[in-house]
Each structure stands twice: as structure tokens, then as C-alpha cells.
Amino acid sequence: MENPTWHSIHPDFKLNNDSCTIAELGKAAKAMVKKGVPFEKTIGKFLLDWVSGTPTIEVQTSGSTGNPKTIELKKEHMVNSALATGAYFGLQPQQKALLCLPCTGIAGKMMLVRAMVLGLHLDYVEPSSNPLASNNKVYDFVAMVPLQAQNSLNEIGRVKQLIVGGAPVDSSLRSQLAKQPVKAYETYGMTETITHVAVKKIDTKSSNTFEVLPNVTVSQDDRGCLVIDAPNISDEKIITNDLVALSGKTKFNWLGRFDSIINSGGIKLVPEKIEEKLSSLIQSRFFVAGIPDETLGQKLVLIIEGESNNKQELLQAIKKEKRIVKYEVPKAIYFVKTFEETSTKKVNRKKTLQQLT
Secondary structure: OOOOOOOOOOOOOEEOOEEOOHHHHHHHHHHHHHHOOHHHHHHHHHHHHHHOOOOEEEEEOOOOOOOOOEEEEEHHHHHHHHHHHHHHHOOOOOOEEEEOOOOOOHHHHHHHHHHHHHOOEEEEOOOOOOHHHHOOOOEEEEEEOHHHHHHOOOOHHHEEEEEEOOOOOOHHHHHHHHOOOOEEEEEEEEHHHOEEEEEEEEOOOOOOEEEEOOOOEEEEOOOOEEEEEOOOOOOOOEEEEEEEEEEOOOEEEEEEEHHHOEEEOOEEEOHHHHHHHHOOOOOOOEEEEEEEEOOOEEEEEEEEEOOOOOHHHHHHHHHHOOOOOHHHOOOEEEEEOOOOEOOOOOEOHHHHHHOOO
């Protein structure tokens, strides 16, 4: 199929085993909105937006690092993003893919777009922490968040290519995925970049370096934050709040978020780097943050999801971790029964911290 546009659907596209023309897809989408369960309604609403005559679509950012906002994306750019993904991963018509992410966010929406543009046979299941448990099928291409990948390790051999995004993949999960019979990749992207614009392979030889997709180049601003030039998916350069170390115009190492830096007694701490060092010591979901302190300005604290455990024992283990310097040892440890989440199932750090007050 040459030069696909949002006006057309690949003839090989199937949704839950049903072939769909534009007209048939519109009817199916209306039925989802009218009779479907909540997650199906969100799929139906997006598909109705997609087959409508408007050249743009409104998408809400996740809100995981700031206040959620609604932005407008060109459908033409979304098609280009799907084509870039297809080219990078060698996706072919009639290959099987799984949608297991919420369609409230860009990641779920783009799985549908990729399937329509590339002619994939797409199954959708209700988003859950273990999406592969819903059937025994083999899939050529699946996108998950780290929590889903962690909980799917026993079934991940049924996936040929897996992309993991939405949050950093910690060293423990990387190590476990590297041992599995799956080609797994960590992705870098956001709503503004129409999901991933850079990828790094997860294997025993993998580095921390992301490689950009075709027709994308990167640079830095004066803060050291990533600037993305991707004319096929954005009319303007995208200035991020992500601190990076560049390797030319096509590769970079992600260091952390500029807007999450903790200034503790004049020492600047990057939470994401500390979390990477802690990941081998803590099995539950967790994050570190800075909270107000009269002496230090901000003090570093550790927040763990679950019931309260032996804090002193954990603190001693942290102090013994060779990679952790004294400034990176949390001043306090808090347990929160259940983390607050965004609509796309990412940890909402700001709202979770509010539970401590």
C-alpha cells in the first residue's frame, strides 16, 4: 500500500479478527461507544475521531510529570509515526499485534493507528497488569509499560518484539527481559512526539544509549535538555525537560528530568539516577522525591508502595550499596498503600506525595 493516509485503511487490517473498511470501522466504533465496557468505549471514541473528516485529533498528555493538558496532533503526523515504527521494527502486513494499553493516552491510540496503517491483525484486551494472561496467542509486536512487562515474564516468550515505555526500565527488569526469548526494546517518547522517537535494545550487551528513529535528529538547549527535530511528526522542534548526554545527532543517554532535580543543601540530586541504583534493592514500586526541609531546603525521601516493612533494615542495605553516595541515601522512608496513577496508569508522583501530608 503506497503512501497511506488517514483517509485510508490498509486492506490487511483486522481488529479482533474482523476485517474493516473505513465504513465498517465507523459502525464498529459506534457499537463500542454505545454498548462496550469502559475501555472499549475509549477505543470506539478514538476510532470515530480517526475516521471523521477532520485532519487533526485532540490528545491529552499523561500528567505524570506535570499538569495534564490537551494538545492537537495532525493525523498525517500520526501516520508518519506509524510508518517510522514499521520501518524500524520491520513490521509486515498480517503480523499479529496486541493492544493492552489504555486508549486514553497516545500509546494506546498509536497501536490502533499502526495496525490501520501497516495492515496488522490487532487484538485488544482490557488493560491490566498482566495482559498476556487473557489468551494463549503468539504476537509479533506488543507495547507495554514496565509493570506489565514485569508481570508478564512467564508468558513473554509468546511475543516476538516488545517495546516498553511510559517510564524508565530499571536494571532489574532489563536483566530479566534480556534472559527471555523476546526482542525487547526500551523506548523514549511523549505525547508531543506521538510516542517513541528513540529506542534502545534490551539485551545482555545493551548500553544506556538511545538511538533515534529515521528522520529524527537531536540536540541540547542551554540547560542540557533534549531538543528533538522530527519534521515528519512535528512542525516545530520539541524542547523537552529531559537532561541528556549526546552522542552526535542521533544518539543520547537519558539522565533524568530537569524539573525533578532535588536541591538538598546545595547538592543537586537527580531522582531517576538514584532510583536506578535502588532498583535492585526494592521489589515493589517506588520513587524518590524532595520534600521541604528547614535546614536543607529539600530533603531526599523514599516512597514505597505497599505495607510498612522493616525500614531500618532497608536503610542499612541502601547505605551498603556501593554505587550510592552519602547524599543519595534517603533521609526518610515512607510506605503508601496504593500509589496514585494517571489515566494511562503511570505513577502520579505529585498526588502520591500528597498522601504523606
